[in-house]
Amino acid sequence: MLSADFVIATAVAYVGLLFVLAYFGDRRARANKRSFLHSPAVYTLSISVYCTSWTFYGAVGNAARNGLEFLTIYLGPTVVFVGWWFVLRKLVRIGRTQAITSIADLLSSRYGKSNRLAVLITLIAVIGITPYIALQLKAITSSIQAVASSYEGARGSLAGVDDGALAFGIAAGMALFTILFGTRNVDAKEQHHGVVAAIAFEAVVKLAALVAVGVFVTFGLGGGFEAIYDRAVDAGIEIYAEDTFGPRWLAMTLLSAAAIICLPRQFQITVVENSNENHLRTAGWAFPAYLLLMSVFTMPIALYGLTTMPVGSNPDMFVLTLPLAAGQDGLALFAFIGGFSSATSMIIVASIALSIMVSNHIIMPIVLRTSSGTGQGDGRGVTRLLLTSRRISIALILTLGFFYFSLTGDSDALAPIGLISFAGVAQFLPAILAGLYWREASLKGAAAGVFVGFVIWAWTMFLPSFETVSPTVAGLMNDGPWGIAFLRPEHLFGLDNLDPLVHSVFWSLFLNTVFLVVVSLLTTQSALERIQATLFVDVFRRSKVAQGNFVRGSATANDLFFVAERVLGERRAAALFETAAREDGVDPDMLEPSPEFIAKLERELAGSIGAASAHVMLSKVVSGSDVSLEEVLQMADETQQVIEYSQQLEKTSAELRSTAQKLEDANTQLRELDSQKDEFLSQVSHEVRTPMTSIRSFSEILLDPDAIDARQRQHFVSTIHQESLRLTKLLDEILDLSALERGERTWDNVPTDAEAALDRALTVCDALLRQRGMRVELGERARPTMVEGDADRLCQVFINLISNAVKYNDTGRPVMRVTSAVKAGMYVVEIADNGPGIPKGERKLIFEKFSRGQRGAAEQSGAGLGLAISRQIVARMNGSLELVQGPLPGACFRVRLAVKR
Numbered sequence: 001m002l003s004a005d006f007v008i009a010t011a012v013a014y015v016g017l018l019f020v021l022a023y024f025g026d027r028r029a030r031a032n033k034r035s036f037l038h039s040p041a042v043y044t045l046s047i048s049v050y051c052t053s054w055t056f057y058g059a060v061g062n063a064a065r066n067g068l069e070f071l072t073i074y075l076g077p078t079v080v081f082v083g084w085w086f087v088l089r090k091l092v093r094i095g096r097t098q099a100i101t102s103i104a105d106l107l108s109s110r111y112g113k114s115n116r117l118a119v120l121i122t123l124i125a126v127i128g129i130t131p132y133i134a135l136q137l138k139a140i141t142s143s144i145q146a147v148a149s150s151y152e153g154a155r156g157s158l159a160g161v162d163d164g165a166l167a168f169g170i171a172a173g174m175a176l177f178t179i180l181f182g183t184r185n186v187d188a189k190e191q192h193h194g195v196v197a198a199i200a201f202e203a204v205v206k207l208a209a210l211v212a213v214g215v216f217v218t219f220g221l222g223g224g225f226e227a228i229y230d231r232a233v234d235a236g237i238e239i240y241a242e243d244t245f246g247p248r249w250l251a252m253t254l255l256s257a258a259a260i261i262c263l264p265r266q267f268q269i270t271v272v273e274n275s276n277e278n279h280l281r282t283a284g285w286a287f288p289a290y291l292l293l294m295s296v297f298t299m300p301i302a303l304y305g306l307t308t309m310p311v312g313s314n315p316d317m318f319v320l321t322l323p324l325a326a327g328q329d330g331l332a333l334f335a336f337i338g339g340f341s342s343a344t345s346m347i348i349v350a351s352i353a354l355s356i357m358v359s360n361h362i363i364m365p366i367v368l369r370t371s372s373g374t375g376q377g378d379g380r381g382v383t384r385l386l387l388t389s390r391r392i393s394i395a396l397i398l399t400l401g402f403f404y405f406s407l408t409g410d411s412d413a414l415a416p417i418g419l420i421s422f423a424g425v426a427q428f429l430p431a432i433l434a435g436l437y438w439r440e441a442s443l444k445g446a447a448a449g450v451f452v453g454f455v456i457w458a459w460t461m462f463l464p465s466f467e468t469v470s471p472t473v474a475g476l477m478n479d480g481p482w483g484i485a486f487l488r489p490e491h492l493f494g495l496d497n498l499d500p501l502v503h504s505v506f507w508s509l510f511l512n513t514v515f516l517v518v519v520s521l522l523t524t525q526s527a528l529e530r531i532q533a534t535l536f537v538d539v540f541r542r543s544k545v546a547q548g549n550f551v552r553g554s555a556t557a558n559d560l561f562f563v564a565e566r567v568l569g570e571r572r573a574a575a576l577f578e579t580a581a582r583e584d585g586v587d588p589d590m591l592e593p594s595p596e597f598i599a600k601l602e603r604e605l606a607g608s609i610g611a612a613s614a615h616v617m618l619s620k621v622v623s624g625s626d627v628s629l630e631e632v633l634q635m636a637d638e639t640q641q642v643i644e645y646s647q648q649l650e651k652t653s654a655e656l657r658s659t660a661q662k663l664e665d666a667n668t669q670l671r672e673l674d675s676q677k678d679e680f681l682s683q684v685s686h687e688v689r690t691p692m693t694s695i696r697s698f699s700e701i702l703l704d705p706d707a708i709d710a711r712q713r714q715h716f717v718s719t720i721h722q723e724s725l726r727l728t729k730l731l732d733e734i735l736d737l738s739a740l741e742r743g744e745r746t747w748d749n750v751p752t753d754a755e756a757a758l759d760r761a762l763t764v765c766d767a768l769l770r771q772r773g774m775r776v777e778l779g780e781r782a783r784p785t786m787v788e789g790d791a792d793r794l795c796q797v798f799i800n801l802i803s804n805a806v807k808y809n810d811t812g813r814p815v816m817r818v819t820s821a822v823k824a825g826m827y828v829v830e831i832a833d834n835g836p837g838i839p840k841g842e843r844k845l846i847f848e849k850f851s852r853g854q855r856g857a858a859e860q861s862g863a864g865l866g867l868a869i870s871r872q873i874v875a876r877m878n879g880s881l882e883l884v885q886g887p888l889p890g891a892c893f894r895v896r897l898a899v900k901r
Helices: 004-031 039-051 053-083 083-096 103-110 115-148 161-182 193-221 226-236 247-261 265-273 280-297 298-308 313-323 329-371 381-407 414-439 443-466 471-479 489-494 500-522 526-537 557-568 570-584 593-610 611-621 629-702 712-742 753-764 767-772 790-807 839-843 853-859 864-875
Strands: 751-754 777-778 785-787 815-825 825-831 880-883 890-896
Touching: 004 115, 004 161, 004 193, 004 815, 039 193, 039 265, 039 280, 039 329, 039 593, 039 839, 053 083, 053 115, 053 193, 053 247, 053 280, 053 298, 053 313, 053 329, 053 414, 083 103, 083 247, 083 280, 083 414, 103 115, 103 329, 103 443, 103 526, 115 161, 115 329, 115 381, 115 414, 115 443, 115 790, 115 839, 161 329, 161 381, 193 265, 193 280, 193 298, 193 313, 193 629, 193 815, 226 298, 226 443, 247 265, 247 414, 265 329, 298 313, 298 557, 298 767, 313 329, 329 381, 414 443, 414 500, 414 526, 443 489, 443 500, 443 839, 489 500, 489 712, 500 785, 557 593, 557 890, 570 593, 593 611, 593 890, 712 864, 751 753, 753 767, 753 790, 753 815, 753 825, 767 790, 785 790, 790 815, 790 864, 864 880, 864 890
Parallel strands: 777 815
Antiparallel strands: 751 785, 815 825, 825 890, 880 890
């Protein structure tokens, strides 16, 4: 039988295993930079530190109490990793370029390296995470107590030990482990590969444990998903509640999405511990898949527990108590280890992240203000101070969590405690998003927004969590301060009829955002704020640009080395200066610190003590310049503005060049059209002038009736008539072609038998063919084929092609070959002859207006518009007319029309 002593011993052994994993993982990662510990798989598993005992135990309890509401805790992170990956990518890039060590360091660095803002963020984070740590202590304590109460005698050595003492022991153990492995070095930006390896291992353990329990309950006890749901319906459990997807659903989804960005432990793992930006690609799909596996058995476990466990059983512990009730001690122990892993991973990472924030943004600034500049010592003073402060901070943070647990231990659910922390850290979200994408967001605006949001959260959500243990708080909840009901925590400003969670989230985030925007618009940024805003907002455009905020001033290499040695240690400081001297080609003793080197040193220091503290520390050394820092920053800011203005001018110039090129092209086209117009008018004038000259000459002769006889008069009148007809025909063709080109001619394509049109054209031209003695070869012919077109116009095209074949064929035995076929859905007609053909140089012009070629010009029997008109007609029928290589030596014209289906 499983006893409390045995599970505690197993937990201690499990912690020892984590100790070993962290130790060897750290050594392996340091020895081999290409180790699997730097892989995207380990990175993704470490992100699952998001799944704490809340999701391991509390999600089942939440599902038992509120149905599908538990899914919101998984939905928010999924939305961020799938849809907001660009935000995470920008955070990771900024974290690497700015040597960011924590979420407080991020906001401090963005808003002018303000230490006051960093202190505010740190205090809010510590207060906001305290309930979350208490939740983990409560989950571990409850799970041990569940085992201890499983049967008589299971309590063992825990007899007489209450929850408080047990929780204190757990907190002390977690503090010891975290101190041993979370504070081994002071370079916060240096990844904790050993701890990350242990976290990744715990991610596998808790997932395997939850899936194992889910499979056992669903298929081993419940008979499958359908049987469990049917049993729940028979028991009267409402599993299809219609009011699930309301404001509370939206609020919880928003909080969980904000938490995956704003929780200090998530920021530590996702941004600080990231060793390769591309790992986010894998995490983008693998982490949501992990969450899906964690949630797939939540509802079946909850429903089976509700229908089988005794009334009054704690649904938060169903994952553990169901295997215990079924006598599966091994599975119950595995479930306990899974829940223990969920809690310990959160506590370890959260404690590390918060301790870094406390030491860098609260303790270090105090030391810098009270010290006398660079200080004295053996170079290890700052290092020892940082390590000591972080270790004390870890103990303090866990102590606060224990006190919160002691004060609110009567709470009967885990989920509400976790939501308090989520809502607290969500107050960072507006300042983060504004810092990443709004250049005008100011320090005063961010500080005002975060502070107001925090106060509203503390009043409407954090304070009510003490209602059951404090009569004073209960009185405030009922009557408001000084009896002002308008200010009651859960009915603030008279807003009633809202869920307390929705009420708090709405007011805190709304007022937070309003103050951030309004104060930013009403205040002016400092020079350093503007520079940092540009570096953050344009991080992808400026990642390779030097980011120095100092001029050399009076600082010497020895002064800077002394500062670096105090923070980084002698070995790292010496390596940094030797590298810089080697790059400059001088001995280390002769190194002249450039602004770029000082900027690099600032980033190295920021990796250990935060951006604000590093800036303050170097400011004490780099001084004495004729130009003040503020003036230099102002000059840098103005230079930046000039650069941006120059870039805008360059962009505008490029647009003007493009427009000018388009105008030049249009002008060239207009000149070509004008030239074509002149050529057309010239050709028309020539064609009209020839018959008009004949008509005028013969008319003048006819004016003198005595000069000619009757036969000549008849001949001249006949000539005038023929020339008039030719002139009329020419004008008709010109008008017809012009109407076709402009689309003015009324045209209706109707189903037409193309083969019949071809036969009609051959019949019309039969007399002409006989007159010239031309032999007609009819090759392959298509069956009657319907096309979309005009029968008369199509016949006109065929007549033009046949008459051309006759007209220009001067061989002794003229032959014309006509074929038609249907190929690939097209009706194809080819009319070829054995005449002289069309010279190669004239083939491109044969379809142009008035183009008759040299032989056609000699004939003078046509205006050269027939082929141009024919081509326009075929085009209006959605077909083509082209000159191709034919079976006979002369010309061959091919007509293609789509067959109507």
